[in-house]
Every structure is written in structure tokens, then in C-alpha cells.
Amino acid sequence: MNKLYNKYPCTRIKNRDTEAWTGYKAIGARIQEAVATTGNMNAIVVIECYPGVRQEEIVAGLADTLAPAIVIRSEVAALEPAEVDRLVERYMTDDRVFGYMAPFRIDELYDAARIEALRHQLEEARDGIAVVIGFGASLVAQGDIVIYADLARWEIQQRYRSREFGNWRTNRVETDILRLYKRGFFFEWRMADRLKKSLLGGIDFYLDTNVKNAPKMVTREALFAGFAQVATQPFRLVPYFDPGVWGGKWLEANIELPEREHPYAWGFDGVPEENSLYFQYGDVRVELPAINLVFFESVKLLGAKVYARFGAEFPIRFDFLDTIGGQNLSLQVHPTVEYIREQFGMTYTQDESYYILDVEPGAEVYLGLKDGIEPEAMLADLRKAEKGGFTFPAEKYVNVYPAQKHDHFLIPSGTVHCSATGCMVLEISATPYIFTFKLWDWDRLGLDGKPRPVHVKHGSKVIQWDRTTDWTTKQCVNRIEDLAEGEGWKEERTGLHELEFIETRRYWFSEPVLHEANGSVHMLNLIEGEEVVVESPTGEFEPYVIRYAETFIIPASVQSYRLRPSGPSEGKRVGVIKAYVRT
Template sequence: MNTLYNKEPEIRINGKDREIWAGYASIAAELRRKSEGQAKTVLAIECYPGVRLREIEEGIRLHMPIEAVFHAEDAAIDAERREAKMSRYLTDDRVFGYMAPFTVDEFYDESKLERLRERIERVSHGLVVIIGFGASLAAEPDVLAYADLARWEIQQRYRSKENGNWLAGNADEDLLRKYKRGFFVEWRMADRLKQAVLPRADYYLDTNAKDRPVMATAGALFAGLEQAAAQPFRLVPYFDPGVWGGTWLEKHIGLEPKPHPYAWGFDGVPEENSLYFRYGDIRMELPALNLVFFQSAHLLGERVVERFGAEFPIRFDFLDTVGGQPLSLQVHPHKAYIREHFGMAYTQDESYYMLEAEDDAVVYLGLKEGIDAERMIGDLEKAQQGGFTFPAERYVNAYPAKKHDHFLIPAGTVHCSGTNGMVLEISATPYIFTFKLWDWDRLGLDGKPRPVHLEHGRKNISWERTTAWVNDNLVDRVEPLGEGDGWTEERTGLHELEFIETRRHWFTGKVPHHTQGTFHMLNLVEGDEAVVESPEGKFEPFAVRYAETFIIPASVGAYTIKPGSGSRSGRLATIKAYVRS
């Protein structure tokens, strides 16, 4: 078991230990201090959708008197108008919508807001709390707090049916539809509001753990973000069971056994992963997206920001089929298609790096020569209707896969991982845009057929990507680039159609790297432990272990990687990804 893998990586923040409070008693004491000497204090608690509003209200009230509480959502437009606004962007599809351009004020009634402000104004003394998603619209507060939580925690609340979507009353609805509403509408709107409100907030409130809030001054939060964007760091990983899951993650990372095996491991997806900031004895969890939003240039680099905006365009994740089943046969949309149909600016180009592989591991990639496209689509349609098994190997190449092989998968290429592979997936970020073509005659963990999007898929298959083209363009494209004292560098892809550059370094000594004005995302794919250092002493030495993904911000500039003291193997290797110039 690889117990060295750190499942709870932290960033220790310097100099702000006195600007953080854990638990409602300590938070209330700080709020009392903040309001001392004032006859009336208006506290606005702006919230990300999914925050437990009642818990916050009751938790504060338990430790300090509150004269009045107002709920921002009382001023929202009615349900019929909300649904009419959202319907075009939600669509009838179970999985896919269209990226919505809304801001939160579009869902509030100005006359209701004005009446709410008048009610707040009529309270003459004491602590007055306005809380909810949109609370900052309802008052000019004396104290402004922002209550936040991570995307993964939101999804857990969807799954447990504790929460539905914002004002939707749909806690019991299909999980995929709840996720779709969050992804395409709510989270986009909430992220725009966060970017506007948080820089003027007094406090930041971490509400991820039930009844265990953590509050920091906004100054302490932003100091932490600034520090994180100047040093190597890791995201907080999470792991999820799936119908095709394997045994590698549980065995080698030391995960709690589940009734269904782990299929996915996410330790390099800033849109969904968290960060842990450690201030003295208190740990605070925050969405990694906060770093992307508020330290864009230092983290991503100006060239990447100019191209993608405040988005982290690369992700690393794990796909575990060791002792499990194949992934669904799938294809990703072309750039023009994803832009036209879903409102995304770029598409899900990707690759499979084989972190581990059993002797019989395969990757399905590209189409065989001379196949009949209409016959293949006809067979896929019959398989979707049931009673017919799609003959995948009649149409799709199956390549033997061994450890350290790298398979390139530009959008439009039919592909999936077969059984007995442990894949490090290196991908562009719009990661829900997978068009399943066939799912090997199985049901999802919910007992329902997993969604197949054959109509989208057939319009995006690049039929010319057959065996000869795949062999020339997508398999075994290793190009030696250079070497030094104790290291060699190779280019392993990606294809010219993709914007991600990947480099592999084999090393027994110290390897020089430089960000060249863009972020680097890396994984230690061989060896027990490596250490990242700054030649200029900009940051403390940073240790990484086998299979850990880590990020080097653009602002770091020069850095080195060398074998760590805990490394028992001779030769180590990293795979590095960045945005190609």
C-alpha cells in the first residue's frame, strides 16, 4: 500500500494566525467585537448556493443576541419567472445544458428588494442579519461576510438529497439534473457574484463541515491566496466509486473500502477540488477556484489569462479499471460543436498516461480501416435499444497498454480505457462533455441506464482517424529533447490539434525547470518521493510522492526537482503539462 500518498495536503499560511476563528462561539465573539460601540449593526452574509443557511443563523444566535434576521431570497422573482429564464440554458437533456450568462440581480425583484431594505431600516438597534445567495443586494451592511463551500461538498449534498438547487425545491430530483443546473446556471452566476463581492468583504466563512465553521478575515484569505500563487502546492484529492471501478486506488492510496470500487480519483481539477489553508492550529477549506479567480495572473500567467480568462484549462485525474471494467466507449466534441451547442470556448482534448497496467491492459483508440460508418452507427443504435451487444473490436482499435505508455486523444477520436489499466488522464478542463456511444450493456450505480448521447456523438466522430492515422499521430510519439547531469527530457505529445504540451523527465539527479510565464501541472509517475526547490529560495522545499499531482504557479519561474530522501528506486520520472505557446 502506498501510504505515503498524502490525502490531506495543506498550505501553511504565514503571519495570519490571529485572524481566524473556528466554531460558532469564537465566530460570534469576533462579530461582537466588530460591532462594539454601535447601537445597530447590519451583518450581510452573502452565500454560495448550497450553504446551510439555517445552521449559520442558529449557530450565531446561540452565542449572541440577534435582533432580526432577513432572508435575501424573500426578494427573489417568483418560481415561474425563474424557470422561464433558465429553461433555454437547462434544456430537456438529462446531462447537458448551455453555459448561462446570468448575474444574480436578474433573479431579484427590485420592488421586493426595496421593501426588504425598508424593513431592515426600521430595525433601530442590535444585530440585524441578512443572509442568502444575493444578500449583498439587499443592504449596505456594516459588516459583510462571504459564506463559501467546495463543489465536491455541494455534490455530496445533492447525492444525500439534503439539498436541491437554489430555490428549486428539487432535493429528490435525478442527481444528474441537479448537477446540470448547478454546472450550467447556478455556479456560473455564483462565481460572478463571488468575484464582485469577496474583495470588499470583511470576513470569509468556510461552511464545508457541518456545524464546524471556520471564519477568517478577508485579509487573511487574500494573503493566503497570494502566498499559494507563489509556491508549489497540491489540491485536496477526492475519490469516487463508479460502475467500472477497479482496485488500484483503494489498495495503493489507502482508501476506505466502498460497496462499489473506486473509479475516479481527482487530485488535479481546480474547478472541483479544494485547498486546505493552515493558519496556526486551524485549518480552513476553500474552493481551489478562489485561487484561480483572485490570483489569475500569478497562478496561470498572463498569456494563459489572455487566452482562457480566469479559468484553469488543464486537469489531471485518475481512471482505475484494474480488476474492473472498461470505460464507456466515447467521443468528445469538436471546438465548433461545443461552442455552438453548449457555449464553451474550448473543448475536451485529452490523453491517457498509463500510470500502471496489467499484462492484458488495452486502450481503445480510433477506428479500424475500411469500416462502414452507417453500419457502425446502426449497431450502436441497436445496442442502445437493448438485446444487442455492440461488437466494439469490429470497429475500434484495441492497443496493448503498458506502464508509461501515452495515448493521445484529440477531440473527435473514439476511445476508452479497457480493463486492468490505471490511467492518469491529462485533459482540457471542460470535462463533463463526454458523449457516450456505448456502455457495455450495463446500468449505473443508481440502477438506471447510464446516459448515452449517440446523436451528439455521431456528429463528432472523426471517421478519418483510422488505424494508420492513429499509429502515426496518437501512439508512441516519444521525442527525445535534451539531457543533463542525471536527467533526460522527452516530449510525449500532445497532438498538434491540442493546446496542451506534455514533457516527461527521467532523473537520478537535480532537474532544472522554468515556468516561462505559464503554470505547470505535474505528477510523479515513477519513484517514491521527489523534492521541488527554488534556486533563489523563493519557497520552502516541497516534497511530492508517487502518483501525487502538483501545480507550479507561473510566478515561480525557475525551479528544480530532485529525488527525495524517501525515494528507494533508482530512476524517477515526472510528467509535466502546460499550455503550448
């Protein structure tokens, strides 16, 4: 059991201990102090909010200390929900899962005359502090003090699931979690991120609202000092784990997770768009979406060439898929680049691979098509199974390979695949992970009691029918190539496929191994051994300890780093796998 796996990795931000506060009383007092320094006791405090922030909690929490003369909810000036629904309808589609990436800016969803009316209210009520709060508050007033209230993507999903929040400005009372998530992913979060990127550099304070009634606040300067520090040293994201219908028992047993009614299926510890970061300021731990770091330290983090290619997006993802003691994943395929661009507005697709971290006897992976099959016959059987009352004969059409610990299966887009039961998969892939076309789901329902979405129509458009047994075996199964070795170390290329933009290297070592910058961010996982330490040969960052199965990130700005077996692994052979963008 890996009792040392750190589920709460945190970076202590240097020289900023006095610039963070916790609790509404302390936060309100600090805002009041900031108001006093403006010399304007009729100051306007703007609290711009990410969708899903508990705005009424903030208003109530600050009421005693700020005693505002007026509180303006900016969203009364937004377009009516019916009008917002009309505008975004074409981007949402009728599908439960997939929409099209919407291009809206927040100002397009607000009514100019209503904004002017709110501004007039502010002018009429200038007898003390005025608070303007909401998603779009910054449209109403520039503010003497500007605060940005934020929360992590994962926390938004939890609020969807608990029914605490629905989608922003819609008449549709939605109970389907997939549809709630879809509207957030394709519309709300894109618009909110555009606004965040334009605002955050000019705010006064950043407000962490992830935990109910336990806010944390930090100055803009301290926030950006955190970004600058983390972009020049190793770090980890805050992992989270989620149950699923096919979930296994490996994560629960090996990472000491609390027992759940439904087993854990996924573990996310390397997805900046979903995961958080913890910044420690003195005694205050601030949680923020990891994507904020990507937005504001793009070049240092990603590398100039990667940024030029992808923009402020983190293109690599590591996550866990646990089927040990569980069930098969859905039989699936990912869209080609052309298809994902034309159908969904994404610029790159979900190429991926399965690195087998552990197995139980009999573990298998479905990958590629068998020789001599008829595409129309396979599609006819998939459509028949989709309607119900017919079990798709997967083994008739799809290759099944035995899986052993440390195998690596490469899965370029368009390749039919899934992990069968008995595998603990470290999935290494490109980031747009929502774009999975399920072809067959083994006659089962989701945890919500509903059939899980199947997308045979989409899948039929992207399956690469020439990826049959010979091609798959030669191109996608354990293409491991020795590259270099020395005393106590060995480097191997394990993929990914030449059609994919991610390169993966595996290192076995019992002695320190030096890694050099190559123009790309590096994402790594300790796949064998209990512990290694990441060191700077020149002392540019403090030694950073990594334990078994932990994913960690080395920014492109780090010119070199050394990995060394440490603690219980000192002198023993350990292994890491490293992914980066081919530049």
C-alpha cells in the same frame, strides 16, 4: 502500497495565525467585536452565501453571541421558483447531462420591489444587530460587516446525493443526481461565481461551511494573503475519490482508501474547479474551493498569456481512472471546439490523453477507428445498441491497442476512445470534463440502477471518421521524442497531439533537474519513484515534498524550480510528467 500519499495537503499561511477562528461561539464573538469597532450597535451584518450553504445552521449558530434583533432571509425577495424555471429553461434542455452555459447575474433573479420591502423592514427594526443572509443577501444591504459563506463544489455534490439540498429556486423536485448537477454546473454555479468575483475583495470575513456544525472563519486580509502566497510556490489540491460502475482496485490498494461497496473509479487531485485547497492559520485549517485562487491570482497562477487566452479558468486537468480489476470505461468521444461552442456555450473543448500509470496483464485501450468501416453502419449499430437488446460490436469498428506501464495515448477531440479493463490511467486533459459523449456503455446500468446516459446523436456530429488505424497509430500512440539529456537526467516530449493546446514532457532523473518558467502554469505528477522534493534555486519558497502519484502545481510566477529525488528515492531513478499550455 503508497502509504505516504498525502490525502490532506495543506499550506501554512505565514504571519496570519491570529486571524482565523473555529466554531460558532468564537466566530460570533469576533463578529460582535467587529460590530463594536463600527460604533454602530444597530449594525447590519450581511452573510452572502454560495448556493448549498446551510443557512439555518449559521443563523442558529450565531444566535447566542450576536442576538440579532431581526434576521432577514434575502431569498424571499428572489423571483418565484416558477419564474426562475421559465427563465432558465432554454439553458437546461431536456437532456439529463448537458445544458447551455447560462449568462445570468444574481440581480436578474431578484424582484426589485421585494428587495425594497426587505430594506424597509431593516429600517423599521433598527434596535440591535440585523442579520441579512442568503444567496443574494448583498443585494438587500451593503452591510456594516460583510461575510461570505462558501463551500467546495465537491461538498455541494455530496449534499445533492444525500438529498439534503436540491437546486436553487425551482419547482422541480429532482431526484436524478445528473440533472441536479447539470442545473448547478450550467446555471447556479456560474451565477454564484460571478457574484463571488465581484464581492470577495470587499468582504470583512470569509466563512468556510464545508463541515456540518464546524465552521471556520478568516479575515479577508488573511484569505488574500493565502492566495498571494500560494500563487508563488508549489502546492497541491485536496484530492477526492469517487466510486463508479466500472471502478477498479488500484486506488483503494495504493492510496489507502477506505473500502467501499462499489470500487473507486475516479480520483480527482488536479481539477481546480472541483477540488479544494487547505489553508492553515495557526491551529485553524480553512477549506476553500481551489477555483477561488484562480479567480483572484489569475495572472500569477496561470501566466499572462494563458490568462489572456482563457480568462480566469484553469485549463489543465489531471485525474485518475481506475479499471484494474474493474470494467471498461464507456466507449466515448469528445466534442470539437466548434460543436461545444455552438451547442453548450463553452469556448474550448476536452482534448485529452491517457498516461498509463500502471497495468495488469492484458490491459488495453480502445482508440480510433478501423480502416474501411462504413460510418452509417457503425452509427446504425450504435443506435440499435442504445435502444437495448443488442450488444455493440466495438472491436469490429474501433482499434484496440495493448497498454503497458508508461505508455501515452493521445486523444484529440473527435477521436473515439476508452480505457479497457486493467489500466490505471492518469488522464491529462483540458478542463471541461463534463462534455463526454458516451457512444456505448457495455450493456450495464449505473450505480443508481438506471441506464447511464448515452449520446449517440451528439457523438455522431463530432466523430472524425478519418482517424483510422494508420493515422491513430502514427499520431496518437507513444509519440515519444527525446529532447535533451545530461548526467543523470533525460527529457522527452510525450505529446499532446499538435491539434491540442497542452504540451506534455516526461523527465527521468536520478540527479537534480532544473525547470524554467515558460509563461504557463505547470501541472506535474510523480509517475515513478517514491519521493521527490521541489526546491527553489534562489530560496524563494520552502522545499516541497511530493510522493508517488501525487499531482502538484507550479504557478507561472515561479521563475525556476529544481526537482530532486529525496528520502527513499535519493540516488534512484524517478520520473515525472509535466503539462503546460503551449504559449
